Amino acid sequence: MSQDASVFENSPDAGRGRVVFWVSVVLILVIMVVAAAVPEQVGEASDQALSWVTENTGWSMLVIPLAIMVLLVVLAVTKYGRIKLGPDDSEPEYPTYAWIAMLMGAVMGIGLITYGVAQPVIHLWTPPHGLSEPGSQDAVVDALRFTFLDWGLHAWAIFGIFGLAIGYSTHRLGNKGLVSPILRPLIARHADGVVGKAVDVLVILSTLFGTTTSLGLGAAQVSQGLEQVTGAALTTIPAQLVIISVITVIFTASAMSGVGRGIRHLSQITMVLALALLVFVLVAGPTTYLINMYFRAVGSYAGDFLEISLMLPATSDELAWMQWWTYFMMAWWVSWGAFVGVFLARISKGRTIRQFVGVVLGVPTVVFSAWFTVFGGSAMFMDMNRGTAIGQAAAENVNTAFFGLLDQLPWTLLTSVVAIILVVLYFVTGADSNTYVLAVISTDGNMHPSRPVLLVWGALTGAMAAVLLYAGGLQALQTAVMLSAAPFIFVILALAVSVVALLRKDPLVLPTSSGGPSVAHQLPQRFLTNNNNDDAAGAEPAEPRS
Incomplete structure (x- = not known):
């Protein structure tokens, strides 16, 4: 990573980088100052804005990801599926097993600890849309399939369109690693003007709020785990602010050091620990029951997929439920889209669109559904058969659910320590990666942002998480994510349309005039080589940031 502090002067588009950087920083500082100065007024205004947004545009959080999912499948199974994210002769830079492992590490994080037990067990006692009797076996299936809805195909369709768009744009067309250049088919020269800058600023704001939500959840989980292990009263806002401060120093230093290999090793360690914990709970818990529920819930999810994908709220109570669950989850994925997209693009050079x-x-849909079945299914089984009341406690505080389950299994102290370590590792690697991506976007796609820029984004990320946690806790974090994602979901729709327009002009799928070699093979250098921005095109993809 470059140590040059004068990144803007060295950038070929210094003016654009300065504008996006300073506009983003000023907007974020204004939001933090106002939220810290008048938290109650900000909370009331945010709640009103959220109600209006979800009532009028909430449908987009389900309909647009579903449409994108269909688009991705169509691209994969048609002639476009053989187009590579890179030149025609490029080969994957990572073995398939390593690629899949890194792909899973992109999003396997704090949310899986916070909601791995809490979401299914809460749904057990308050079934989604009132479809089943609370605490019944039907409620178990509904709890799991609606959890799959929030964490499965819809989420990865959002990540997939970002990764495909950015990978195609950078590796195959040689563009910078930004969202705005991909929109040229729709906004033409405005992609390099005010409209393009506005899109980049919106990407930054949305990504930042997604990151701060994860940091807030992580601080709450760490404090809950430490309280479980030590017995000290640590689940207070001051204690969580201290945790955020300490972790912010760690991930900012990590991002500034540029030790990508270290972060990669940490990510692999988290994968091994997560798998070990999953296997332990599967074996120590009601194993046969969990296996049966997995296939039953997956079958119900697949069989009723279209119905539950379009099950929009019909009453004010359903709207409130959607705000807390499905709408929030979809907004969270939208806010993480740019970060995950950049990461997926960097590790997927040489892969075909079909692959x-x-x-x-x-793959993530299958793995995540197994995770929620094992952890959430175990808690639901215990609540129904042993009267453990994990769901009741989770309804009051979602951070108690995961450790509440571990408390019912052998080796509680050891597994609780492992869970705390997992959260901290996810905390550091995820925030490190997001700091890097924010720095890249705010410096006009410079893949080697300077240390001062990384320091600014690390500090702002931690500060925003602390301010929002102080202003309103988890609800404030969720509201911020949904409000920032509401306009950005339509940018994603525009992104999908632009990708189709670009792919239709790809030489590999253009018809030939004489039945001879395709244009792609006749003109490989003109279109299929990265010739104008090697950094952005992934010429140095060596180490992923997560």
């Missing part, structure tokens, strides 16, 4: 879509949509 990319198949793995990105399929």
